[in-house]
Amino acid sequence: MKLCICFVLLSVVLYASADNPFSSGFKFVRDAAGGARDMWRAYRDMREANYIGADKYFHARGNYDAARRGPGGAWIAKVISDAREGWQSGVSGRGAEDTRLDQEANAWGRSGGDPNRYRPKGLPSKY
Template sequence: MRCVIALLAVASLVSVVTAEPEPLWDRVRNAARNVWEFPGEVRRGTGAMIKAYKDMREANYIGADKYFHSRGNYDAAKHGAGGRFAATVISNARELTDTLRGKGGSDSARDQEANRWGRNGGDPNRYRPRGLPEKY
């Protein structure tokens, strides 16, 4: 964990040095705030992904997979850069394990498209199947 925080601090400082329009002190302050808030964002984003997974398992609805992929990423990304990071890592890990088990291919590519759609702020309802209960 210390290594991750150190890497984030270095990355934030690099962005401070290379950024342009903001005054230097504002860039330093914002970078420090981002490093401080990032772990909490990761935790909340991970929680959003877990909730979407649990909802998918509970719904057990044929054709809803892409919707829950998109919704989990969408909800996680709302928690900031850390949430987007968590969504990306979890989504990629899931698709990698599917590929290693021989379940990859075109379905994995469609899953990743739904993941990116949600993570980039797209409406998850694009993938919502007809008849899925409103609870989800």
């Protein structure tokens, strides 16, 4: 996990310093770092809640929170989501359909869609 975080942070720095339309310097990096924290918080909450049927909600929520920070947050949310789904699809055994549905929830949240669309009944209000 530490290696993954280091890779993500290095990617943020390299991307922010590249010649691209989103590289407004420090703000992009700050938004990306905050977005990574949002994604981590959603993942941590998902693990803590351990609630059957809630994973899509947490996918959407993490992406939603990260993307609200701006282009850096949206970018890091996509990077993390794609990396996680790429890794998970190879080891989880849940199949392509689960990966597709996870990515649908990720994109929904990143585009500003309300994560509660995926909220299962009975999930504690804490989340």
